[in-house]
Amino acid sequence: MQPSKMGLEEARHLLSNCVLFRGLKPEERNAIVNRTRTRTLKSGETVFSMGSPGDHMMAVLSGTIRISVPAPDGKELLLAILQPGEVFGELAVLDGKERSADAVADSPCTLAILDRRDILSFLEQHPAAWLKLVSVLCERLRRADQQLAEVALLQLPERLAKAILRITTNEVKPKTSPEKPIIQFSQRELASMVGGTRESVNKCLAAWQRDGIVQMSGGKITISNMPALKFISEQG
Numbered sequence: 001m002q003p004s005k006m007g008l009e010e011a012r013h014l015l016s017n018c019v020l021f022r023g024l025k026p027e028e029r030n031a032i033v034n035r036t037r038t039r040t041l042k043s044g045e046t047v048f049s050m051g052s053p054g055d056h057m058m059a060v061l062s063g064t065i066r067i068s069v070p071a072p073d074g075k076e077l078l079l080a081i082l083q084p085g086e087v088f089g090e091l092a093v094l095d096g097k098e099r100s101a102d103a104v105a106d107s108p109c110t111l112a113i114l115d116r117r118d119i120l121s122f123l124e125q126h127p128a129a130w131l132k133l134v135s136v137l138c139e140r141l142r143r144a145d146q147q148l149a150e151v152a153l154l155q156l157p158e159r160l161a162k163a164i165l166r167i168t169t170n171e172v173k174p175k176t177s178p179e180k181p182i183i184q185f186s187q188r189e190l191a192s193m194v195g196g197t198r199e200s201v202n203k204c205l206a207a208w209q210r211d212g213i214v215q216m217s218g219g220k221i222t223i224s225n226m227p228a229l230k231f232i233s234e235q236g
């Protein structure tokens with residue numbers, strides 16, 4: 001990681017969008033910003049690896065962070081792509097155990113880093129922030145349960161259709177029409193989201209392309225027939 005060139009004012013502004021620090025009074029926000037270090041990362045740079053000790057948590061100020069669990073054969077299960085305003089690294093900070101997943105910059109990023117001591121004293125002084133942190137954990141547990149149920153109970157086409165529909169609501173390319181959204185995810189990334197292989201995802205997408213449901217070109221996937229994709233996602 002490299003020291004950030006981001007100014008204090010910008011960090012303060014971006015931190016106010018963070019789920020934990022929204023709604024703070026300016027002087028409270030300043031107090032937390034004063035205890036925060038910022039770091040920039042290049043795309044692909046590792047923030048931390050699963051199994052490492054962790055005594056700090058992070059807020060994404062800009063860029064995106066990929067949270068995944070690696071497999072011995074080089075594959076991975078993608079748990080989440082975190083957007084600006086989201087926090088991560090809270091588990092090891094709260095329970096004192098090892099990092100539960102890898103965190104890697106998915107694009108050039110700036111992170112705000114808070115040491116355990118500071119985050120715990122912040123939470124003690126702002127009990128309302130505990131509730132926000134707990135709702136982040138609840139949301140992640142819900143999504144993880146959903147992902148587990150999908151991998152265990154659904155066939156690949158349904159899982160893939162659900163994953164693509166989720167992406168179209170969260171991360172669609174700007175300026176695309178809601179009827180024909182465009183997403184930019186590689187087949188390897190889609191496979192790691194749905195617990196499949198790249199080959200099986202490729203086979204499924206190729207069949208959908210033949211049926212006019214999607215159109216693949218230049219690393220982008222256009223959803224040409226949303227009703228058909230929704231129908232496939234509801235088959236399970």
Ligand code: CMP
Pocket residue numbers: 054067079080087088089090091092093098099100101102103140143144
């Ligand atoms: P920690 O265990 O300290 O390090 C890995 C981090 O990844 C973890 O804290 C969480 O912040 C984050 N994380 C783990 N599982 C998920 C998930 N299913 N969805 C989103 N983030 C997660």
